[in-house]
Amino acid sequence: MNGDLRVVVVGSGRVGLRVTRLLDARGHDVVMVERNPDRVERVLDAYVATVIEGDATHPSVLEQVDLDRADVVATMTDTMGTNLSVALLAQRLAPDVRTVMRVVDGNIEEYEDYADALVFPERAGATAAINAVLGGDVRTVENLPGELEIIEMTVSEGAPVAGKTLQEVSLPRGSLVVSGAAGHAVAASDTRLEPGHGYLVAVENEVADEVTRLFRG
Amino acid sequence: MSHGEREPAAELGLLDATMIGMGAMIGAGIFVLTGLAAELSGPAAILVFALNGAVTAFTGLSYAELASAIPKSGGGYAFVREIFDDLPSFVMGWMLWFAYMIAGGLYALGFAPNFLELLHVYGYVPPPGEVGAVALPLLPAIPATVALAFGAVLVLVLVNAVSTAASGSVETIFTIVKVSILVIFVAFGFLSAGGGGETSFTFQNFDPLFTGDGGALSILPAMGLTFIAFEGYDLITTVTEEVKNPRENIPKAIFASLAVTVVVYLLVVTVAIGTLGAEGLAAAGEAGIAEAATSFMPKGLPVIQNGGAVIVFGAVFSTITALNAVVIASSRVAFSMGREGQLLPRFGHIHHRFGTPFLAILGSALVMLGSVVLPTKSAGNMSSLFFLLSFIVVNGALIKLRRERPDMRRPYEVPYYPVTPVLAIGLNLLLTVVLVEYLFRTDLLALALSIGWIVLGVVGYYALERRPEVATGDAGPPEPTPSDPEDD
Numbered sequence: 001m002n003g004d005l006r007v008v009v010v011g012s013g014r015v016g017l018r019v020t021r022l023l024d025a026r027g028h029d030v031v032m033v034e035r036n037p038d039r040v041e042r043v044l045d046a047y048v049a050t051v052i053e054g055d056a057t058h059p060s061v062l063e064q065v066d067l068d069r070a071d072v073v074a075t076m077t078d079t080m081g082t083n084l085s086v087a088l089l090a091q092r093l094a095p096d097v098r099t100v101m102r103v104v105d106g107n108i109e110e111y112e113d114y115a116d117a118l119v120f121p122e123r124a125g126a127t128a129a130i131n132a133v134l135g136g137d138v139r140t141v142e143n144l145p146g147e148l149e150i151i152e153m154t155v156s157e158g159a160p161v162a163g164k165t166l167q168e169v170s171l172p173r174g175s176l177v178v179s180g181a182a183g184h185a186v187a188a189s190d191t192r193l194e195p196g197h198g199y200l201v202a203v204e205n206e207v208a209d210e211v212t213r214l215f216r217g
Numbered sequence: 218m219s220h221g222e223r224e225p226a227a228e229l230g231l232l233d234a235t236m237i238g239m240g241a242m243i244g245a246g247i248f249v250l251t252g253l254a255a256e257l258s259g260p261a262a263i264l265v266f267a268l269n270g271a272v273t274a275f276t277g278l279s280y281a282e283l284a285s286a287i288p289k290s291g292g293g294y295a296f297v298r299e300i301f302d303d304l305p306s307f308v309m310g311w312m313l314w315f316a317y318m319i320a321g322g323l324y325a326l327g328f329a330p331n332f333l334e335l336l337h338v339y340g341y342v343p344p345p346g347e348v349g350a351v352a353l354p355l356l357p358a359i360p361a362t363v364a365l366a367f368g369a370v371l372v373l374v375l376v377n378a379v380s381t382a383a384s385g386s387v388e389t390i391f392t393i394v395k396v397s398i399l400v401i402f403v404a405f406g407f408l409s410a411g412g413g414g415e416t417s418f419t420f421q422n423f424d425p426l427f428t429g430d431g432g433a434l435s436i437l438p439a440m441g442l443t444f445i446a447f448e449g450y451d452l453i454t455t456v457t458e459e460v461k462n463p464r465e466n467i468p469k470a471i472f473a474s475l476a477v478t479v480v481v482y483l484l485v486v487t488v489a490i491g492t493l494g495a496e497g498l499a500a501a502g503e504a505g506i507a508e509a510a511t512s513f514m515p516k517g518l519p520v521i522q523n524g525g526a527v528i529v530f531g532a533v534f535s536t537i538t539a540l541n542a543v544v545i546a547s548s549r550v551a552f553s554m555g556r557e558g559q560l561l562p563r564f565g566h567i568h569h570r571f572g573t574p575f576l577a578i579l580g581s582a583l584v585m586l587g588s589v590v591l592p593t594k595s596a597g598n599m600s601s602l603f604f605l606l607s608f609i610v611v612n613g614a615l616i617k618l619r620r621e622r623p624d625m626r627r628p629y630e631v632p633y634y635p636v637t638p639v640l641a642i643g644l645n646l647l648l649t650v651v652l653v654e655y656l657f658r659t660d661l662l663a664l665a666l667s668i669g670w671i672v673l674g675v676v677g678y679y680a681l682e683r684r685p686e687v688a689t690g691d692a693g694p695p696e697p698t699p700s701d702p703e704d705d
Binding site for chain 1: 287299457556562565570571621623
């Protein structure tokens, strides 16, 4: 299935808000849970998610996100105790929901059984820091400045662009297919977008949604 | 650059958002529906529009609260989808989709006679009532108005299918043109007072106010019939994600567009009845305002020759831009439903070259094209009925959300909750009942088609539900991405 996801993001600190913005830019629905009133205002200003104001470790609060309809719960606060309780609570309230937990401290391995996926933003941050420390004119791009991202996108079966050459499709301004299916050549106008294959695509934030829809249906 | 590109959608300011709402409301309704309202309730048509404005304002409050809290561009359907189960939200989208499509038929039907009137003003064709049918070989003769309406829908659908919607600034200019023309109409109408001509403005035309048998109650059916006049603010909520500073600007745009529109309607209807009289207005039908204008506007001007031509042009322009707006609105509803798996998923796809919800537009076009053979009145009746029904559901969604998600943050909150939404439901329900009763007596065709549409939808819903790949309704887990979510 290629439909839009309904994602619950808990915590709207630096990581949570960034995740929410990116999800919204790609056309997914986000429900945010945040207990700090000042941060709530910030999310409302960004207009990227519906916001439940409260402590997500309280079942009465977490239930208000309508877990039965959610596809993923991503708990992104900077407090390990909160993340762990929310992940466990979510699994208890809605066994089918996929859980993604941010690991703040401790060994990443020790949490493996308590969420479907773990993320450790500090590790990704360290990679970026190494790139900067080592310097040089050429480096692996992970974090691009501003609103530009390079995304690897797999073409879904039946998606609008599936089986078409780049010549036949017209992508919105602010997007560019960088590589061909095998990943070892730069895309050209006769590059065919084969279903099931992944392509590197450079997208600006404001058209990420449209490009995702073209590739994923 | 090896492949073609398109521009992304523009950002809309408060003015643009307000103008989108006004553009749809000050469109066909003012030209097409005033005649119908005058026919049913005489000079009290003025009260019909005033009260309809008041009734719809209550629902406008609910729209403002929902749109400020739910950042999704899908209009009423998106809000209802947020809180109701699959079947109720499907029925909501299905009704709203139909309401817009039939409104498209209505606007096309309003465009045709006004276009003929414009040609008539310049002497190209006889008066609209006397234009014969278009005779085509092999086909039965088609009335000129139906052919024109069909053609107008076809052209706008094709334009929208192959290019992304006109930007907000174009819509703003369109709306300013429309309002300016109506201001000219109103000004000359009042100036004609005391002129002694047959169509000079006089308050005698408002006496007696109530001409129907039922006295003041006779305005209720007319209210139900013309309810569609003020549906345009719903359109603002279908583009919310493109609005700047949305938590403040969307509620403001809803209120501002509604307030200005009601004032414009009241002035125009006052002048139309004051000059032409309710009976004359009713007799002129869809081209009522245009005919009234031709009679009292100055003649013998350079280039445009006839002052009335300005107003007739306004009518043509307004109906065609309103038609454009509902082509977009209806396809957005179908697109949203396709995304949610509530219509065939293909409706939720954008075209690989045009970047438009191609199938959603074509699907909407089919019903719209079919609806231009309906009598104008039936189209108005059905569209109003479905807007009334869907507004009831929207207010219900507001109440359900408040109860089930008390901690959800709502940047704008409806005042005097729960009185306001309950009152909105009550008033909309009253008009629905009156309208259905009226249809039962006078327009069984519209009633039958309306019921048929809902039955068709529910049957289709269960058929789609049984398709294996959409049976779950929800998407599976996302593809794993190669990199971790990035740090700040």
